[in-house]
Every structure is written in C-alpha cells, then in structure tokens.
Amino acid sequence: MSFSVVHQQEEESEKPPGFSPAHIAPGVKDRPQWLVAVIANVKGAYHSNEGPADAGAEYDKPETIQAIRDAIESAGHHSTFMNADPQLAFSLRDVNPDICFNIAEGNGDDAREAQVPALLAMLRIPYTGSRVLANAISLDKPLTKRLWKEAGLPVTPYQVFVAGDEPLQKDLHFPLFVKPAMEGTGMGVDLGARVTREEELRKRILWVLETYQQPALVETYLPGREFTVGVLGRPDAKLYTPRPELYRADGFHRFPILEIESHRSVTPGVYGYNAKAIPIQEEGAPAYISPAPLDPKLAERLQKMALAAHKVIGAVDVSRVDIRLSEDGKPFLMEINTLPGLNPAVSDLCIVSEAEKLPYRDLILEILYLGASRYGMVAPRR
Ligand SMILES: Nc1ncnc2c1ncn2[C@@H]1O[C@H](COP(=O)(O)OP(=O)(O)O)[C@@H](O)[C@H]1O
Numbered sequence: 552m553s554f555s556v557v558h559q560q561e562e563e564s565e566k567p568p569g570f571s572p573a574h575i576a577p578g579v580k581d582r583p584q585w586l587v588a589v590i591a592n593v594k595g596a597y598h599s600n601e602g603p604a605d606a607g608a609e610y611d612k613p614e615t616i617q618a619i620r621d622a623i624e625s626a627g628h629h630s631t632f633m634n635a636d637p638q639l640a641f642s643l644r645d646v647n648p649d650i651c652f653n654i655a656e657g658n659g660d661d662a663r664e665a666q667v668p669a670l671l672a673m674l675r676i677p678y679t680g681s682r683v684l685a686n687a688i689s690l691d692k693p694l695t696k697r698l699w700k701e702a703g704l705p706v707t708p709y710q711v712f713v714a715g716d717e718p719l720q721k722d723l724h725f726p727l728f729v730k731p732a733m734e735g736t737g738m739g740v741d742l743g744a745r746v747t748r749e750e751e752l753r754k755r756i757l758w759v760l761e762t763y764q765q766p767a768l769v770e771t772y773l774p775g776r777e778f779t780v781g782v783l784g785r786p787d788a789k790l791y792t793p794r795p796e797l798y799r800a801d802g803f804h805r806f807p808i809l810e811i812e813s814h815r816s817v818t819p820g821v822y823g824y825n826a827k828a829i830p831i832q833e834e835g836a837p838a839y840i841s842p843a844p845l846d847p848k849l850a851e852r853l854q855k856m857a858l859a860a861h862k863v864i865g866a867v868d869v870s871r872v873d874i875r876l877s878e879d880g881k882p883f884l885m886e887i888n889t890l891p892g893l894n895p896a897v898s899d900l901c902i903v904s905e906a907e908k909l910p911y912r913d914l915i916l917e918i919l920y921l922g923a924s925r926y927g928m929v930a931p932r933r
C-alpha cells in the first residue's frame with residue numbers, strides 16, 4: 552500500500568484540503584500503527600421486558616464486530632472492542648484509542664445514533680463515518696425528508712402525527728404507509744404498515760405512538776420496485792485510501808444498485824423487520840438482486856439521487872440510501888442510513904460490495920482511512 556500514516560511532526564504541514572483545526576484530535580500518536588476501537592451496541596447485551604418486540608433490532612452481532620476487527624488488524628493495526636453503554640465515557644479514557652470505528656446505535660431517545668459521535672467529539676477522539684449532526688438527522692425520517700424536499704429532491708407527501716387525531720393532510724391519499732419516525736432495521740414495519748382506510752390509519756398511528764413512544768410518520772404508499780444505493784467517498788478520497796482507483800473524478804465510488812424484491816418474502820411487498828431478519832438464502836427472505844436490472848438512465852438517476860441525499864444532510868464517507876418507485880415508475884427517496892449495517896453475511900452494503908468483488912476487508916479499510924484522513928492521520932498521496 553502506498554499511503555502512509557502521519558507522524559506527529561508531519562501533522563502541521565500535511566493537512567488535507569478543507570481540513571479545519573477544530574477537527575484535530577490532540578495527541579494523535581507518533582506511531583505507525585493505530586489502536587482502533589470498534590464501538591458498537593451488541594445484540595443480547597441488554598435484557599428488558601419493556602419496549603417493543605423488535606427492540607434492539609439495530610444492535611450488532613458479535614461476528615460483525617469480529618469481522619471488522621479482523622479487517623483492521625489485517626492492515627497491521629491493533630483493535631479492541633468497546634461497548635456503547637453508559638460506561639463508555641470512562642472506558643475511553645482508559646483505553647485511549649487513536650481512532651474509533653463507530654457502528655454504535657446508541658441507547659434510546661431521539662438522535663441515539665449521534666450519542667457516541669457526540670461523546671467522541673467532546674473527548675476529541677477521531678472516529679469513522681458521519682459526524683454528530685448527520686447521524687442525528689438521518690435517524691429522524693421526517694426531518695430528513697424536510698431537508699431533501701427543500702433541496703428539490705423527490706420525496707413523497709408526508710405528515711407527522713404526535714397525538715394521533717390530527718386531521719389528515721389534503722395531499723395524502725390512501726393507500727398510505729405508517730412507520731415510526733425515528734427507528735431503523737424495519738422496526739415497526741410489517742404488512743400492517745400499509746393502510747387503506749381511515750380507521751386502519753388511526754389504529755396504526757396509535758400503535759406506533761404507544762409501542763415506540765415517538766411520533767408516527769405517515770406517507771404516500773409507494774407500490775413500485777425497491778432499491779438501496781451505497782455511497783462511499785468524498786471529493787478528496789483518492790488522496791488517502793488504500794484503493795484510490797475505486798473513486799470517480801468526483802471522489803465517490805459507484806456501488807452496483809441493489810434491488811430488494813420482497814414480494815415472495817414473509818411480508819410480501821414490505822421490507823420490514825421480519826423480512827430483514829431472515830438470512831439471505833433462507834425461505835421467506837426477500838430476493839437481493841445486484842446489480843439490479845435497470846435502464847441505464849434510471850440507474851444513473853438513482854445514483855445521483857443517493858449522492859445528493861447523502862450530501863444534503865451532511866453525511867460523510869459512507870451511507871446507504873433507500874429508494875422506491877411510485878406506480879408510474881418515478882423514484883422517491885425513503886430514507887438514508889448513515890450507519891449502514893456491516894454484517895459481512897447479510898448487510899445490504901456488504902452484499903453489493905461482494906457482488907462487485909470489493910472484499911469486505913477492503914470496504915472496512917476504505918471507511919477507516921477515509922475517517923482517519925479527516926483528522927490528519929493519513930498523509931496525502933502525492
Ligand atoms: N412510503 C412507503 N411506501 C412503500 N413502502 C415503504 C414506504 N416506506 C417504507 N416502506 C417499506 O418499509 C421498509 C422500511 O422502511 P424504511 O423507511 O427504509 O425504514 P427502516 O429504517 O426501518 O429501514 C422499506 O424498505 C420499504 O419496504
């Protein structure tokens with residue numbers, strides 16, 4: 552590999568373009584290997600009888616953490632795992648990592664995915680992927696849609712219900728789709744999310760409000776094909792990563808588009824929690840088609856939309872954008888995942904990565920080096 556790790560004395564002179572001193576973590580260590588802490592919430596770490604049946608769906612499996620650690624160590628770095636629990640603030644002080652590979656979902660409340668980035672920012676510890684604000688925005692689907700709409704990106708009409716008896720907006724027509732305003736991994740989404748009449752709508756809204764203790768997002772139902780588009784890169788990505796050839800002139804990689812064909816899944820037509828939880832090859836799982844058979848013009852449009860959606864909310868380095876077609880074939884943005892799942896066997900981003908022969912190890916290292924370069928830890932390629 553032709554990139555090198557920045558040493559202390561180089562740090563002042565080797566600042567990457569657009570580098571702001573506010574992002575420099577003090578004490579970037581003078582050593583060629585980093586101690587990388589993988590920070591995550593692990594499935595099964597918390598046991599509670601409270602909350603919805605799919606609580607903790609976003610948490611990661613130990614094998615995901617191990618796979619990320621193996622990738623990091625294969626590049627000569629050290630790794631450790633840190634649980635994203637309330638002890639993290641103290642354990643970070645003891646472990647003192649050079650950089651954190653962040654996949655933590657956080658511990659409840661709004662903007663939970665921004666909790667670990669906020670803590671790391673406060674402690675001035677470098678971390679991978681999107682920063683505090685973008686992680687907070689992306690978990691909030693209505694806020695994300697509002698920003699996209701303002702930027703002229705295609706989103707369906709929508710309404711947020713906080714009480715449940717608010718009058719339905721005039722631009723919303725049945726069938727409608729109801730989901731928790733701030734969850735992920737298909738939480739609160741099953742066949743009942745599609746509602747065709749007023750009574751069903753009200754019942755479903757109340758169920759979301761009570762079960763998830765958060766507003767319900769109601770939007771136009773999109774009956775068409777479903778795609779997810781991975782985003783990787785940054786305008787200056789080529790300067791810093793182990794695989795510069797992956798990036799186009801604009802600094803972004805183009806993953807093949809993944810189609811999720813859920814019509815023969817356990818929840819036909821809806822890619823909700825139950826459908827997502829079934830391993831790829833098993834009965835009841837959706838079909839994952841990569842690259843999606845698409846008219847090149849539509850494929851290019853989906854790529855452009857995903858990139859714009861990523862930039863509008865200020866996401867950095869990596870994300871995954873979910874898109875669905877309307878009845879007449881027009882694409883609409885559904886949501887963005889600034890912490891896309893990284894389970895090597897089942898996560899959408901890993902499926903598309905493998906499909907184009909970008910091994911899991913390389914994907915993880917790209918994310919690591921893109922992150923590290925934002926803190927002046929990687930010398931730019933000349
Ligand atoms: N407006 C909609 N119309 C049709 N299906 C939808 C709509 N919104 C969400 N879905 C379905 O629900 C799934 C989960 O919704 P999404 O917004 O992606 O949330 P999550 O964060 O849980 O992945 C989607 O993958 C899609 O299958």
Ligand SMILES: [Mg+2]
Nearest residue numbers: 736737873886
């Ligand atoms: Mg989604």
